[in-house]
Amino acid sequence: xxxxxxxxxxxxxxxxxxxxxxxxxxxxxxxxxxxxxxxxxxxxxxxxxxxxxxxxxxxxxxxxxxxxxxxxxxxxxxxxxxxxxxxxxxxxxxxxxxxxxxxxxxxxxxxxxxxxxxxxxxxxxxxxxxxxxxxxxxxxxxxxxxxxx
Numbered sequence: 139x140x141x142x143x144x145x146x147x148x149x150x151x152x153x154x155x156x157x158x159x160x161x162x163x164x165x166x167x168x169x170x171x172x173x174x175x176x177x178x179x180x181x182x183x184x185x186x187x188x189x190x191x192x193x194x195x196x197x198x199x200x201x202x203x204x205x206x207x208x209x210x211x212x213x214x215x216x217x218x219x220x221x222x223x224x225x226x227x228x229x230x231x232x233x234x235x236x237x238x239x240x241x242x243x244x245x246x247x248x249x250x251x252x253x254x255x256x257x258x259x260x261x262x263x264x265x266x267x268x269x270x271x272x273x274x275x276x277x278x279x280x281x282x283x284x285x286x287x
Contacts, residue, residue: 230247253268
């Protein structure tokens with residue numbers, strides 16, 4: 139125990155000699171550890187990074203677990219479109235007006251253009267155009283079988 143007392147006194151004597159006159163001596167912490175201390179900002183950054191990492195991992199897992207696209211119906215049934223054949227001198231506007239006189243022709247023309255994947259509203263005489271199924275009973279509309287398609 140005497141050796142411990144001597145060591146403590148030597149440390150105190152060294153501290154007293156190292157402090158210049160008029161300066162306030164600073165006490166060393168009782169134990170110094172090598173642990174990293176995180177500030178509030180550091181904890182926020184670390185928490186944000188962990189959140190982004192977990193969200194990315196969950197998105198990746200969701201992308202892998204998503205069902206794959208299927209190009210055709212699983213039952214093999216095809217839906218048959220009905221067609222209207224463009225008459226000489228006729229336009230999409232006239233065709234839309236004949237199919238549904240009560241509806242706005244602009245909406246029906248846009249729907250026919252989308253359904254047939256046309257570049258514009260120009261059509262040629264004799265061209266078969268698929269029409270929405272709700273107009274399959276209209277006059278001038280024929281099935282794909284009747285046209286040989």
